[in-house]
Amino acid sequence: MAKKLGLKERYALLTRGLDWETSYQPMDEVFPYDKYEGIKIKDWDGWADPFRLTMDAYWKYQAEKERKLYAILDAFQQNNGQLNISDARYLSAVKLWLQGITPLEYAAHRGFAHAGRAFRGAGARIACQMQSIDELRHAQTQLHAFSHYNKFFNGFHGFAHMRDRAWYLSIPKSFFEDAMTAGPFEFVTSISFSFEYVLTNLLFMPFVSGAAYNGDMATTTFGFSAQSDESRHMTLGLEVVKFMLQQDEGNVPIVQGWLDKWFWRGYRLLGLVGTMMDYMLPRKVMSWQEAWGIYWEENGAALFHDLGRYGIRLPRHHEVAAKEKGRLTHEMWTVLYQYGNALSLHTWVPDDEEIAWLSEKYGETFDRLYKPRLLFLREREERGERYFNNRLPMVCQVCQIPMFYTEPDDPLTQCVRIVEAAGTRHHCCSDGCADIFNHEPMKYVQALIPPQQIYRGEAGGARNIFEYAAWLHLERDVDTGEYRGSPDQNNWEAWQQAHKAKPANAA
Amino acid sequence: MADKVFIALQNNAEAQPIISAILADNPEAVLTESPGMVKIDCPTRLVVKRESVEAQLGREFNLQELHINLISLGGNLDEDDDEFVLSWQA
Numbered sequence: 001m002a003k004k005l006g007l008k009e010r011y012a013l014l015t016r017g018l019d020w021e022t023s024y025q026p027m028d029e030v031f032p033y034d035k036y037e038g039i040k041i042k043d044w045d046g047w048a049d050p051f052r053l054t055m056d057a058y059w060k061y062q063a064e065k066e067r068k069l070y071a072i073l074d075a076f077q078q079n080n081g082q083l084n085i086s087d088a089r090y091l092s093a094v095k096l097w098l099q100g101i102t103p104l105e106y107a108a109h110r111g112f113a114h115a116g117r118a119f120r121g122a123g124a125r126i127a128c129q130m131q132s133i134d135e136l137r138h139a140q141t142q143l144h145a146f147s148h149y150n151k152f153f154n155g156f157h158g159f160a161h162m163r164d165r166a167w168y169l170s171i172p173k174s175f176f177e178d179a180m181t182a183g184p185f186e187f188v189t190s191i192s193f194s195f196e197y198v199l200t201n202l203l204f205m206p207f208v209s210g211a212a213y214n215g216d217m218a219t220t221t222f223g224f225s226a227q228s229d230e231s232r233h234m235t236l237g238l239e240v241v242k243f244m245l246q247q248d249e250g251n252v253p254i255v256q257g258w259l260d261k262w263f264w265r266g267y268r269l270l271g272l273v274g275t276m277m278d279y280m281l282p283r284k285v286m287s288w289q290e291a292w293g294i295y296w297e298e299n300g301a302a303l304f305h306d307l308g309r310y311g312i313r314l315p316r317h318h319e320v321a322a323k324e325k326g327r328l329t330h331e332m333w334t335v336l337y338q339y340g341n342a343l344s345l346h347t348w349v350p351d352d353e354e355i356a357w358l359s360e361k362y363g364e365t366f367d368r369l370y371k372p373r374l375l376f377l378r379e380r381e382e383r384g385e386r387y388f389n390n391r392l393p394m395v396c397q398v399c400q401i402p403m404f405y406t407e408p409d410d411p412l413t414q415c416v417r418i419v420e421a422a423g424t425r426h427h428c429c430s431d432g433c434a435d436i437f438n439h440e441p442m443k444y445v446q447a448l449i450p451p452q453q454i455y456r457g458e459a460g461g462a463r464n465i466f467e468y469a470a471w472l473h474l475e476r477d478v479d480t481g482e483y484r485g486s487p488d489q490n491n492w493e494a495w496q497q498a499h500k501a502k503p504a505n506a507a
Numbered sequence: 508m509a510d511k512v513f514i515a516l517q518n519n520a521e522a523q524p525i526i527s528a529i530l531a532d533n534p535e536a537v538l539t540e541s542p543g544m545v546k547i548d549c550p551t552r553l554v555v556k557r558e559s560v561e562a563q564l565g566r567e568f569n570l571q572e573l574h575i576n577l578i579s580l581g582g583n584l585d586e587d588d589d590e591f592v593l594s595w596q597a
Contacts, residue, residue, distance in 0.1 A: 007588045050584045053571065061574040068575075201579060212542035220543050224517050228577040235584050285541075299581055302510035306583070306595045 011052035019122035024338040031087035037183040040248035040253075044121030047243055048271045050235035058130060061230075062137070069141060076218045077148050083499050087282040088153065089483055093210055094146060094219060095155045096276055098171045101203075102142045103163045107176040110235035111187055117493030118184035126328035127236050128188070141449040145222040153488050155479040157466045165459065167342060167392055167450040171398045174447060175269050177332045179262075180441070185244065186258050198303065200230055201295040202270050206277045209285040238303075245310035252311045257439070263315035264432035268399040271328050272462050275336065278329040278358065279350065287361035289325045297322065303454040317432040323408040326362050330370035337377065338389040341465045344474050345485035349378040369411055387483050390465045392451035396429035397444055398436050405429045423446050438462035509550035512582030512593040518545050524563035524574040525555065532559050544578055552584065553589040 004015070014371050021028050034041075053061075075081075085091070105215030116128030150156040162169055195203075202457065208223030234454040241259075244251045274288030285291075296318075304314050337347040355374060359365050380387050393402035397419065405415045408462040419426050428434040437444045453459065455466060462468035466476060474480050478487055514529070516522045518540060529547055530536055533581045537547040547553065570591050582593030 007586065052586055053574075057571055061571065064575055150517060204579070209541055209544070212544070222541060224578050227515075227579050229575055229579050231580050234580070238583065298511070299513070303583070304511055304514075308594065 003488065007052050011054060013125065014054045015049070015123070026115055027120060030285065031118065033118040034184055037185050037254065038407060039185045039244055041244075042247050042472050043119070044123070046247060047121050047123035047124055048239065049127065050239050051064075051232050053130075053232070065225050065277065066137075066141075069221055070144070072221045073218055076221075080154070081217050082149055082152050083495060084215040084217070087487045087488070088218065089280065089346065089348065090210075090214040091153050091155075091157055092347070092483075093151060093207065093214075093232070093276045093280040094149060094216070096164070096272065096280070097207060097219075098142065098146050098156060099162060099166070099308060100272065100346060101171055101207075102139055102159065104139040104172050104176050105135050105142065107173075107180065108191060109133075109139060111191065114180070115184040115187050121328060122212055124188075126237075127208070127400045131192070131233055131236060131341070133139075134233065135195060136228050137229065141222050141226065145218040148218060152488075154475070155488075158344055158473045158479070159165075162344060163448075165452065165472055166344070167395075168336075168339075170395075170448070170450045171272065172269060174398075174400045175265055175267060178443075179264065179282050182439070186242045187344055188237065189244075189255065189258045190262040190265075192233055194237075194240045194259060195266050196230055197234040197237040197297075198263065198300055199266040200227075201235060201299065202291055203273055204230065205295065206273055206288075206291055210277060210281045213283045214281055215287050222438040234296045241307070245307070247484045249311075256312055259312065260316040261436050263455065264317055264430075264436065267321050267434070268396075268401055268429075271332055271401065275329045275332040278361075284354075284357055284462070287358075288329045289362060292321065292325045318433065319434065320408045320430065323479045324405070327411050328367070330358075330362075330366060330373075331404050331406065334370075334373055335393070335402050338387055339386050339393065339402075339507075340472075340481050341390060342392070342469050342472070342477070343474070346481065346488060348483040349374055349381060350449065365411070381482070381484070388481075392429060392465070392468075394453060396433050396449060397426035397449065397460035398428055400447070400449065401429060403427060403429050418432070437460065510595045511548045511550055512553045512580075512595060513546055513548045513578045514546055514553060514555070514593060515546045515578040517578060518543055519576065525560050525573065525576065527563045528559035529555055531563075532556050536538045549593075552594040554590065554593075557589050568580070 021027060028035070034259060067426050079218065112128045112132035112135060116125050116132055118390070119125050119128065139225060147489060163173065176191075179187050206218055206225060208227065211217075211219035238350060241255060242253050249387055274291070277288050277291065297374045301314070304312065333347075340347045355371060359371060362370075377387055393404070395402050403414065403416060407415045415430055417428040417431060419428055419434050419437045419441070421437075422445050424445060425435065426445065454462065459468050460471040462471050469476060469480050477485075483489055509530055516526060516594065522562055524543075526538070526547070531539060533547075533549050533553050536547050536553065539546045539548070555570065557570050560570075570586065570588065573591060575577045580593055582595055583587075585594070
């Protein structure tokens with residue numbers, strides 16, 4: 001009897017030699033996008049799939065994961081799993097996810113579908129197409145997991161309408177649109193490698209562990225299930241980068257430039273996740289400072305050390321991230337807190353136990369610079385003057401985050417970098433963003449900046465922050481505003497009382 | 508100090524034999540538990556062997572079943588029917 005083929009041979013036979021050189025049209029016409037970035041590929045056959053997953057195996061294992069996940073989501077719903085979370089404040093993290101991340105999964109689905117058409121190498125096309133399906137799966141599973149919370153809590157309903165209208169959601173939106181409007185090689189480098197390999201653990205581990213620590217079984221299960229897809233994406237990202245670096249020496253500086261840009265853009269985006277970790281989780285997993293230490297300074301360093309053999313160095317401005325790690329989340333939380341009338345999630349001043357935890361984790365810097373601010377905000381709230389800033393912030397032209405960042409070496413001086421192009425002046429939050437702007441100024445001068453658009457009357461003519469929130473389909477102090485005294489808090493406390501009360505007799 | 512590779516798995520019943528096999532085959536591996544998840548770190552190289560998993564599990568095992576309980580990993584991957592290897596080069 002013939003010997004069974006090994007995985008490597010089986011994989012090669014099922015996935016190679018099935019494409020062809022076109023004869024009706026030149027290859028360059030059929031694949032018009034994969035050369036303009038300057039990346040030279042001498043031999044597409046050099047592409048090596050990291051996971052040897054054939055289509056039949058893909059469907060089999062994905063189906064098994066779906067069966068398990070949806071069984072858990074059903075059990076969660078049937079068993080009123082929403083009552084087991086630590087506290088309704090935790091849901092600000094879930095609302096942030098639904099509004100900020102789920103639309104990015106959908107954007108990734110579209111982006112990989114596009115890249116999956118653009119590469120002339122069949123191996124790369126297949127990998128992108130499978131990832132496109134995975135990303136659609138993520139959007140769907142997140143929606144299913146979170147839809148249960150929408151039955152009981154506020155702030156969830158508007159995510160789709162808000163995606164193109166909410167000022168703070170242009171942060172994730174512009175991140176992905178920057179990638180999608182680049183070429184296919186930059187797209188895969190930015191998302192598969194920089195976001196899904198270098199920085200993924202800083203997104204998933206905090207959110208998913210945060211969910212696990214705070215009793216949210218639905219999100220935890222979705223998160224672990226999605227992250228296994230991510231491990232395929234990660235290896236795709238690493239493979240794409242190694243492939244480009246191996247194919248031609250001229251690719252090295254182009255790739256390095258992309259790694260510099262996307263490390264910085266990804267790091268800026270993750271500031272929201274760090275703030276979530278430090279401020280939105282009633283039960284903390286670890287501090288942002290600790291997470292950055294493990295997942296970037298240790299794991300990321302190992303990765304870039306490995307790439308050193310190709311001539312790659314650590315990304316520019318990584319030392320700024322190290323300087324900011326003890327400060328950024330405290331600065332960002334006070335920004336979210338003050339713009340609460342235009343957020344579809346609640347904010348609050350942390351209680352004494354939480355402030356003690358922050359003090360323990362962050363030490364002298366927190367005690368000196370940020371604790372006094374939180375106590376000041378608390379004191380105002382107790383006087384009945386809970387602080388809201390009812391204007392809109394100036395945001396960075398590149399990352400679109402409010403310009404609250406402080407100088408890397410001076411936490412009491414705002415960091416502002418002025419950039420100019422095509423006769424207009426713009427503002428960036430950092431050297432990292434200014435570098436990105438200056439490398440492709442004609443791209444970023446076209447960026448749609450929500451506060452500017454809103455002030456110009458494009459938000460349905462809204463004349464103040466409350467009319468703007470209404471245009472976002474948000475109800476004042478129900479979806480928006482302070483947590484204390486909100487319907488979410490009142491309902492939560494009533495349900496917890498009922499849950500603990502002696503059950504009534506059935507008859 | 509050598510760069511570490513890692514693998515993270517769901518901390519459920521199905522994954523226990525895999526976790527045991529990894530710890531047995533990789534003497535320098537360090538296990539860290541958090542809610543719902545285990546992370547196994549190892550200097551330079553980590554191998555998951557099909558035979559070792561089968562010995563723990565008591566049935567035939569396809570290494571690609573790892574996908575069902577896998578959460579994340581770090582390192583260059585090489586897989587065939589018998590071994591799933593994560594490694595960094597110096």
